[in-house]
Amino acid sequence: MGDEIPYPAGTRxxxxxxxxxxxxxxxEAVATxxxxxxxxxxxxxxxxxxxxxxxxCAVALEDGAIVGYVxxxxxxxxxxxxxxxxxxxxRLLQPARAIARRQGLPWFRAWVPTDPTSAGTxxxxxxxxxxxxxxxxxxxxADRPVPGPAFADALVVRWMEPGPDxxxxxxxxxxxxxxxxxxxxxxISELRHVHSRPEFDxxxxxxxxxxxxxERLVGFSRVDRYDGDDGRPVGEVRxxxxxxxxxxxxxxxxxxxxxxxxxxxxxxxxxxxxxxGANDRALGLYEGTGFVSEVEWPHWVLxxx
Ligand SMILES: CC(C)(COP(=O)(O)OP(=O)(O)OC[C@H]1O[C@@H](n2cnc3c(N)ncnc32)[C@H](O)[C@@H]1OP(=O)(O)O)[C@@H](O)C(=O)NCCC(=O)NCCS
Numbered sequence: 001m002g003d004e005i006p007y008p009a010g011t012r013x014x015x016x017x018x019x020x021x022x023x024x025x026x027x028e029a030v031a032t033x034x035x036x037x038x039x040x041x042x043x044x045x046x047x048x049x050x051x052x053x054x055x056x057c058a059v060a061l062e063d064g065a066i067v068g069y070v071x072x073x074x075x076x077x078x079x080x081x082x083x084x085x086x087x088x089x090x091r092l093l094q095p096a097r098a099i100a101r102r103q104g105l106p107w108f109r110a111w112v113p114t115d116p117t118s119a120g121t122x123x124x125x126x127x128x129x130x131x132x133x134x135x136x137x138x139x140x141x142a143d144r145p146v147p148g149p150a151f152a153d154a155l156v157v158r159w160m161e162p163g164p165d166x167x168x169x170x171x172x173x174x175x176x177x178x179x180x181x182x183x184x185x186x187x188i189s190e191l192r193h194v195h196s197r198p199e200f201d202x203x204x205x206x207x208x209x210x211x212x213x214x215e216r217l218v219g220f221s222r223v224d225r226y227d228g229d230d231g232r233p234v235g236e237v238r239x240x241x242x243x244x245x246x247x248x249x250x251x252x253x254x255x256x257x258x259x260x261x262x263x264x265x266x267x268x269x270x271x272x273x274x275x276x277g278a279n280d281r282a283l284g285l286y287e288g289t290g291f292v293s294e295v296e297w298p299h300w301v302l303x304x305x
Contacts, residue, residue, distance in 0.1 A: 005055060005098045008091045014050055014057035014069065021066035022059065023047045025078050032081065034113040034120075037137040037295035039234070041226045046074050052193035056103070058095035060088035068092055070110075072100040075299060077110045089123055097304050104185060107301040111135070114296055129300040133181055134277040138291035140260065142269040146289060149258035155251070156214050157258075160205035162195045165217070169207065172217040176241025181278040206258055208251055218246035221255040225266045235260070235268025240282075252285055260289070 007013060014022070026043045029035040050057050050071070060068035060079065068079035068088040077096065079088045093108070100108040109132060112120035124131075140146070151157045160169055166188055173186045194200060208219040219242040228234040237259045242252045263271050273291065275282050287293075 014054045070096040075111045109301045111297045124300040129302045132301040135297045136293045137295040140271040140291045144290040146260045148261045149254045160207045219251045235263025235271040237273040
């Protein structure tokens with residue numbers, strides 16, 4: 001595919017060999033507190049996705065070294081502290097907008113740290129961006145009792161089967177998130193890339209269908225258990241969705257209960273998840289289950305034109 005992304009001088013397309021330099025910039029932001037609540041595991045996971053589609057990222061260079069990068073799909077625009085206020089952020093916005101457009105995103109959206117020592121808000125305002133909404137990191141205490149799942153008899157509940165389920169899964173994921181405050185679109189090739197990775201375990205994705213129509217998935221949940229930065233096992237509900245037509249019947253609640261029960265059975269202590277603050281339905285479900293909001297990640301948007 002032709003790559004019509006504009007790269008002003010001092011920027012270029014991401015190359016797979018850039019992965020360590022890009023990860024180092026994100027790790028600096030974690031160390032300085034700008035990226036509060038983000039684990040090394042999350043960053044490595046996001047970093048590995050770039051290999052699948054290098055054109056989803058642009059980097060900024062100074063004396064041949066990478067000092068900044070942007071990944072519109074991940075809401076990330078970051079410049080090394082030592083290289084700030086030299087125009088890298090501004091230059092990266094040009095490819096950022098083009099990449100966002102190519103990916104069908106309605107805007108370029110970026111997370112802006114709340115850390116008062118960070119320049120994020122001043123930069124976003126100077127660029128003409130507007131505050132859009134916040135994502136929250138929520139945490140469930142290890143000792144908070146949560147009932148096990150009890151799916152209705154009319155439902156079939158099973159592990160996702162990579163291959164035969166690929167198209168059905170992309171369909172249920174995209175329809176479940178179509179009316180989300182910040183819609184996402186999953187492609188078959190992205191899904192297959194995630195599934196091709198050595199750490200992928202299909203027994204982390206549960207899918208639900210009506211027993212009367214088992215070919216049409218109506219809901220799903222994906223969990224992840226990993227070692228947190230302090231070495232303790234953490235559980236994460238990575239994504240959970242129910243098709244609009246199947247909502248209001250408790251399927252989301254049972255998927256959440258399944259996710260927590262499964263993660264605890266796998267040794268996770270605390271369970272975390274990320275939720276869009278404007279997503280009242282999800283927020284209510286998570287709060288009602290005992291999750292507590294912990295870190296706010298404000299997101300700002302820039303129009304594409
Ligand atoms: C935000 C960030 C990407 C800016 O990168 P940068 O390369 O330093 O930005 P630029 O040099 O292009 O700055 C452009 C303009 O933003 C504004 N700005 C940037 N930093 C500022 C600061 N510390 N104080 C006030 N205004 C600032 C200025 O108007 C600046 O123009 P000027 O230098 O001509 O006055 C960088 O500070 C960063 O990585 N912050 C943490 C992550 C983040 O907030 N990302 C989301 C951004 S939407």
